[in-house]
Amino acid sequence: MPTKNKTLEENMLGANGMLAKSLEALRSASERLNIHPDVFEELKWPRETLAATLLIRMDDGSRRAFKSWRCRYNDRRGPTKGGVRFHPNVSLDEIETLSFWMTFKCAVANLPFGGGKGGVCVDTKALSANELERLSRAYIEAFAPFIGPDRDILAPDMYTNGIVIAWMADEYSSISGQASPSAITGKPLAFGGTNGRVDATARGGYYTLRHLETSLALNPESATVAIQGFGNVGYYCAKLLHADGYKIIAISDSGGGIYDKSGLDPLAVMQHKHETGGVKGAKGQGKTNEITNAELLELECDVLVPAALERQITLDNCDKINARIILEMANGPVSPEADRKLSAAGQIIVPDILANSGGVTVSHLEWVQNRSGFYWDSSRVRDHLKKTMETETQAIWALHNEMDLSMRDAAYTHGLRRIAESVEARGTPAYFEGS
Ligand SMILES: NC(=O)C1=CN([C@@H]2O[C@H](COP(=O)(O)OP(=O)(O)OC[C@H]3O[C@@H](n4cnc5c(N)ncnc54)[C@H](O)[C@@H]3O)[C@@H](O)[C@H]2O)C=CC1
Ligand SMILES: O=C(O)CCC(=O)C(=O)O
Numbered sequence: 001m002p003t004k005n006k007t008l009e010e011n012m013l014g015a016n017g018m019l020a021k022s023l024e025a026l027r028s029a030s031e032r033l034n035i036h037p038d039v040f041e042e043l044k045w046p047r048e049t050l051a052a053t054l055l056i057r058m059d060d061g062s063r064r065a066f067k068s069w070r071c072r073y074n075d076r077r078g079p080t081k082g083g084v085r086f087h088p089n090v091s092l093d094e095i096e097t098l099s100f101w102m103t104f105k106c107a108v109a110n111l112p113f114g115g116g117k118g119g120v121c122v123d124t125k126a127l128s129a130n131e132l133e134r135l136s137r138a139y140i141e142a143f144a145p146f147i148g149p150d151r152d153i154l155a156p157d158m159y160t161n162g163i164v165i166a167w168m169a170d171e172y173s174s175i176s177g178q179a180s181p182s183a184i185t186g187k188p189l190a191f192g193g194t195n196g197r198v199d200a201t202a203r204g205g206y207y208t209l210r211h212l213e214t215s216l217a218l219n220p221e222s223a224t225v226a227i228q229g230f231g232n233v234g235y236y237c238a239k240l241l242h243a244d245g246y247k248i249i250a251i252s253d254s255g256g257g258i259y260d261k262s263g264l265d266p267l268a269v270m271q272h273k274h275e276t277g278g279v280k281g282a283k284g285q286g287k288t289n290e291i292t293n294a295e296l297l298e299l300e301c302d303v304l305v306p307a308a309l310e311r312q313i314t315l316d317n318c319d320k321i322n323a324r325i326i327l328e329m330a331n332g333p334v335s336p337e338a339d340r341k342l343s344a345a346g347q348i349i350v351p352d353i354l355a356n357s358g359g360v361t362v363s364h365l366e367w368v369q370n371r372s373g374f375y376w377d378s379s380r381v382r383d384h385l386k387k388t389m390e391t392e393t394q395a396i397w398a399l400h401n402e403m404d405l406s407m408r409d410a411a412y413t414h415g416l417r418r419i420a421e422s423v424e425a426r427g428t429p430a431y432f433e434g435s
Helices: 008-013 018-033 037-043 092-108 129-146 162-176 200-211 232-243 266-276 293-297 336-344 358-372 378-402 407-424 429-434
Strands: 048-057 063-074 080-087 114-121 152-156 224-228 247-253 256-259 289-291 301-306 323-327 348-350
Touching: 018 037, 018 092, 018 336, 018 407, 037 407, 048 092, 048 129, 063 080, 063 092, 063 129, 080 092, 080 162, 080 358, 092 114, 092 358, 092 407, 114 129, 114 152, 129 162, 152 162, 152 358, 200 232, 200 323, 200 348, 200 358, 200 378, 224 232, 224 293, 232 247, 232 266, 232 301, 247 266, 247 293, 256 293, 336 348, 336 407, 348 407, 358 378, 378 407
Parallel strands: 080 114, 080 152, 224 247, 224 301, 301 323, 323 348
Antiparallel strands: 048 063, 063 114, 247 256, 256 289
């Protein structure tokens, strides 16, 4: 029974949940495009979500349980595709929301994929390598019937690096009784991976930003950048922008951050992180101060790059944002409410479903190469990625200007056109209504 005073829809989606709030972008794009209500009704629900409790043997002989999920949000454009996240705060709502975003991201990048995502509620730092391997393999054991190269294709996300992906791919091949490399992308090169996947997410965002440089009046020789999150995405973003002259003035990770107005060298900061476990304590070119993650977000800079978790910029702190441009390399770092407020005030937010789509774009190339058995060199992968990012960035930038939309609304409009076409191509509602 729906709780009193709530609609059935609110009950099913969780009125205050992340998915329910994120659907607002879909709702307004549907109205803007005058999409048939059937399409909206379909897209507001995840198609299927499985939950499993993973039981693994710990090194001390005890058994421990970990909650996990895999969601296939929508598969109209092709098999569902998306990463697996290992994080202590992973929840069902988060996984379904991330899958919803993947659906639009794959459409924006024009890939023949729908959206999916998975996760395990775990603090990987508290596990030994052996425990992490058992957990990664247990995840595949639990979801093997659900995934596959033509059904649901996995990839890395937060705290699932190439080693975790290799264990998962190995387990999937063992269970399926044959080499099945195309069921999981982001694999190491020696195990059917592709050139260029390691820095693909960051590189995609970098191509987008560079493509918009003139429109955004960005001068790489004087522009300043603050980066929250210094893992795969944050590190390579810093490295690529630094190499082009952008001044990286702040970097943080889960332990806090550093600020140096004279600039930080990402390589030196990563070296320090390898040696000490965090970025705090690393030195830049001038006077380097420690800052909190909250302080980093409020720094005056040209480009703020959130590259960690969702909901870092919300109504609570959006009035304190001093960046000219926000490049969303994380998924969902700006809440929908903060996005509306900031965009209405003229803030440029390059949305996640465009900015970080480089990762899945190169994952698609890995899937293609695994299926054809013919492998590409790095320059071919990069050329394809650059072309894709520039084409889709240009289309979204044009919509942003022509229809006077925020970049997020423009990106959802662009993605929805493609998804709606694939829904309607199966027998349009107009066809049924006319028959
Ligand atoms: N890896 C990929 O190919 C893709 C990743 N993304 C998104 O990018 C974001 C980062 O992912 P990865 O770099 O792959 O993860 P990662 O696991 O390689 O690195 C995560 C980084 O975030 C930091 N971090 C964690 N909690 C934090 C907090 N509360 N405040 C500040 N920093 C914090 C960690 O210390 C680490 O430096 C996530 O939102 C992910 O969904 C999006 C598209 C593709
Ligand atoms: O590479 C992929 O398939 C998906 C990456 C991902 O999970 C994401 O873009 O959020």
